[in-house]
Amino acid sequence: MKQTHKNIRPLFVSLSVLLFLSLTGCWSSHEIEEQSLGIGMAFDKGKKSFIEKELNEQGEGYLSKDLITSTYQLITPQVASSTTKQAGPQQKSYLNVTETGDSILQMTRELSLRSEQPLTAHHMKVIVISDKLAKSQGLEKLLDLNFRDNDFRPSCIVLISNGRASNTLETKKAGEIPAFRLVGIVENAFRTTRILPPMSLIKIESKLNSESSFLLQNVLSVKGEVKFAGAAVIKGKTHKMAGTLNEEELEGVTWITGKGKGGVVKSFDKETGQLIVYEIDSMKSTIIPRVKGDSISFDVNIESVGRLSENWVVPGDTFKNEFLKKAEKSSEKEVKRLVGNVLEKMQKEYKVDVAGFGNRLRIKHPKVWNKVKKDWDQTFSETPINYDVKITINDYGTSGGSKK
Template sequence: MKQTDNNVRFLFVSLSVLLLLSLTGCWSSHEIEEQSLGIGVAFDKGKKSNIEKELNEQEEGKDLITSTYQLITPQVASSTTKQAGPQKKSYVNVSETGNSVLQMARELSLRSEQPITGHHMKVIVIGEDLARSFNLEQLLDQVFRDNDIRPSCIVLFSKGRASNTLETKAAGEIPAFRLVGIVDNAYRTTRILPPMSLNKLDGKIKSESSFLLQNVISVNGEVKFAGAAIIKGKTNKMTGFLNEEELEGVTWITGKGKGGLVKSFDKETGQLIVYDIESMKSSIKPRVKGNNISFDVNIESEGRLSENWVVSGNPFKNEFLKKAEKASEKEVKRLVRNVVEKMQKEYRVDVAGFGNRLRIEHPRVWKKVKKDWDQTFSEIPINYHVKLTIKDYGTSGSAKK
C-alpha cells in the first residue's frame, strides 16, 4: 500500500513538472507603457499633413486617403492626471495620407517609438467626400480583415471632415468615447440609429442592400448627431442624406426606437402638445397579388402626455386625451409619409427594410425583384396605420368638470 502511494506521488510530481515546462507565460506580451492605444480613426479625402509636405512625399495614384488616428498613450494619461488646465488634452491625434490603409497605420512607426494597437478601437468615422467617391467595401477591406480591431467597433458618417469629430475643447474629454456615449442615448430620442458595428456593416455590404449610417457634425470641437447618410447597395457609396426629421420617420417605420417624443399642435388652438414615447413597435406587411406588390405599415406606441400648452385642455378628461392622441398620430403619419416620399421619389432606395420583409414572407417573389429592388421599390404603394395611446399624463391638470 505504501509503495502504491509513493508511485502516485511520483507520478503527480512528474506531471506537475511537465505542465510547468509547457507553460509559456506571456511570451508575446508587450508592456502597456510601450503601447499607443488606438481608440478612434477618421477617414477623409486625402490632405497631406505638414510633415508630409515637408518631406515632399509623392504617393502613387491620385485617390489619396487621410487617416486620422486618435491615440491614448501612457504619457498622455499620466500627464493629464498630474496637470490640470483648459488646454490639456487626454488624447493625441496623428494623421497620415496615402492610398493604403495598412501602410498609413504602419507609417506611424516612423514617427513614434510606441506602435499603435487596435484592440481598443471604439469608433470609425467616414467623411462625406470620401464616402461619395470610394466604395465602402474597398475602403474598409483592411479593417474588416484586421484581427486587432473588434467587430463591435461602431461606424459613423460625417458631413464635412471626419477628423473634426475627433477634436474637442473640453479638458479631459476624449472625443472617441464621447461619440460612443452619444450612440447610447438612443433611449432618449428617435433621431439616433441603432449602432452600426463593423460586423453589421460587413453584412449590409455583402447583401448589396441600401442602408443608413448615422451622421455626426462637428463645429469648433462640439459635435451633434444630425440625420443619416444613405449608402446605396449597388455601389456602396453615399448617394444622399436624410435630415433629423426624416430619420425620425425611418425610426417609426422600423419600430426600433427606444424612446423620444412627438411634437404636435392642437387643431383648435394651435398650441403645443408633446407625446413622450414609452414603447414603440411596427410591422411591415407585404401584399402580393399577381405581379402587384404593396405594403402596409402598422405602427403602435404607448406613451405619456409630458407637455401641454393648451390652457383649456383638461388632461384628466378622456375627450382631451383622444384629441392629443389624434394630433400626435397625425404628426407621426407626416414624418413617415415624408421620408417614404424621399426614399421613393428623390433617391430611389429602400433603407427601411421593406425588401427584407418581402424576402422573408414571399421568397419566390423576392428572387424575381431583388436585382433591381431599389428601382422597383420606388413605384410600390405603401399604406400607413398609426395608433398612439396616452397611458399616463402626470399629476398636472384641472380636476374641474
C-alpha cells in the same frame, strides 16, 4: 513495493520541471506601457500634413496616390499619466496622429516610423468617414482592412461626418475623449427618435455583401462640439453615399421600422394652435407585404403608447378623455407627416429602401423576393405603401385639470 516508489519519484520530478517551464507567461506579449491603444479612426479625402509635405519635397516620402487622410486617436501611457498629474483646461486625454496615402494598412504601419509605441486596434470603438470620401469611394474599399483584420472588433461602430471626419475626434472639454463621446451619444437612443441603432462593422459587411441599401448615422462637428444630425444614405449597388436624410426624415424612418426606444412628438392643437408634446414609452411597427399576381404593395401599421408630457393648450383639461383623444389625434397626424415625407424622399428622390421593406417581402414571400431582389431599390420606388398610426396616451403626469 518500495522499488515501485523509487521508480515513480524521478518521473514526478521530471513532470514538475516540465510544468514549471510551461508556466513562463505570455512570452510573445508586449507590456501595456509599451502600447498605443487606438480607440478611434477618421477617414478624409487626402490632405498631406506638414511633415508629409516636407518628406515629399525632399524625395523621402513613399509613393502613393494620396487618396485618403487617416486620423488615429490614441491613448498612450504618457498621455494618461500626464493627464492625471497635470489636469488643466488645456490638457488633453488623447493624442491624434494623421497619415496620408492610398493604403489603410500602409498608413497604419507608417506610424511605426513616428513613434516607438506601435498602434494596437483591439480597443477601437468608432470609425468616422467623411461625406465627401463616402461619395467618391465605396465603403467595401475603405473598410476592407477593418473587415479582414481580426485586431478590429466586429462591434466597432461606423459613422459618417458632415465635413471633415477628423474634426469629430477633437474636443475643447478637458478630460473628454472624443471617440468615447461619440459612442456615448449612440447610447442615448432611449431619449430620441433621431439616433439610429448602432451600425457595427459586422452589420455593414452583411449589408454590403447583400447589396442592400442602408443608413449610417451622420455626425456634425463645429469647433470641438458634435451633434448627431440625420443619416447618410448608402446605396446598395454602388456602396457609396447617395445623399442624406435630415433629422425629421430620420424620425420618420424610426417610426416605420418601430425601432425607437424613446423620444417625443411635438404637434400643435388644431383649434388653438398651441403646443402638445407626446412622450414615447413604447413603439411598434408591422410592415405587411401584399402580393397579387405581379403587383406588390405594403401596409404599415404603427402603434405607440406614451404620456402627455407638455401641454400649452388653454383651455385644456387633461383629466378628460375628450381632450386626451384630441391630443392623440394631433400626435398621430404629426407622425403620419413624418412617415409620408421620408417615404417620398426614399421612393422618389433616392429610390432606395432603407427601412426594411424588402426584408419583410423576403420573409413572407420568398419566391416573389427572388424575382425582384436583383433590382429591388427600383421596384421599391414604384411600390404603393399605405400607413396607419395609432397613438394611445395612458399617462399625463401629476398635473391635470382645466387651464383657464
